[in-house]
Amino acid sequence: MRLSLLIMGISFATATGAVQIGPLNNLAFEERAATDACYLKMIRLYHARYLVSQDNASTCIELTYQRPFSVEELSRSTHLIYRERHGAQQAASDEVLLSRLTSNYRPVAVGDAYQYCTTDLSGGWLYHNATPVLHIEDPLAANRVMGIWIADIDPNGLPEWNFSSCLGKVF
Numbered sequence: 142m143r144l145s146l147l148i149m150g151i152s153f154a155t156a157t158g159a160v161q162i163g164p165l166n167n168l169a170f171e172e173r174a175a176t177d178a179c180y181l182k183m184i185r186l187y188h189a190r191y192l193v194s195q196d197n198a199s200t201c202i203e204l205t206y207q208r209p210f211s212v213e214e215l216s217r218s219t220h221l222i223y224r225e226r227h228g229a230q231q232a233a234s235d236e237v238l239l240s241r242l243t244s245n246y247r248p249v250a251v252g253d254a255y256q257y258c259t260t261d262l263s264g265g266w267l268y269h270n271a272t273p274v275l276h277i278e279d280p281l282a283a284n285r286v287m288g289i290w291i292a293d294i295d296p297n298g299l300p301e302w303n304f305s306s307c308l309g310k311v312f
Contacts, residue, residue, distance in 0.1 A: 169195045174299050177207070179307035184208075189290065191300045201258035202290050202300075206249040216243035219289060226288045226303060238282050242267065245275040257290070259283045 170192040178186045185207040192201040223239060224232040232239070247269045249255070256268040265283025267275040277283045292303040 170199070170201065171195065176302060177307045178204075178302070178304040180305070182305055182308040185307060186304075189302070189304075191291070193298065197298075198262070199258060199260040200287070201256055202287065203254055203256045204290070205252065205254045207251060209248070209250050211248050212243075212246045215246045215249070219243055219246075222289050222303065223285075226292070227285055231285070235282065235285065238277065238286070242275060242277075242286060247274070257287065259287050 171194075172190055173193050174191040175189065177188050180186055187204040187206045187208075190203045190205075192203065193199070219242065220232070220239060223235070227235070245267060247253075249269075253270055256271070257265060258268075259265045259280070261280060263276075263278075264280050265277040265286055266273060267277075277286060288303065290303055291300045293301045295301055
């Protein structure tokens, strides 16, 4: 099912309504895909939504956590996935970027959300529970960070997730 969201700033629908978060004004976003990320295909970690602006210039991923995670766990996972996705040499070159990213992480509880959005012109924005926590100015670096969650975009404009989706019964 496709869900269209009118975004003033960037608004993500929540149980209590829309939340204003960010520098992108008056953009309409559409949910293109959603899935649950699981460890060992059955332990639910987070629900992921992929959103794209109508002009296709901005993309967002929203992660709503199903389990609590510490800053250390999030940071360790980010470094590991980034290295696997982009290689040891690129990860070493981007160590300052990764340190900036992970130093802005907050612990998550069940129901907390991170949103990460990229734009062609202004790089990437990280939000924790709709509050901006980091701006990555370089659009190329911002896209590499998006690669933590999205491996590629297929010809139909759908994400190829960079994590394992859930199968069958999940916990």
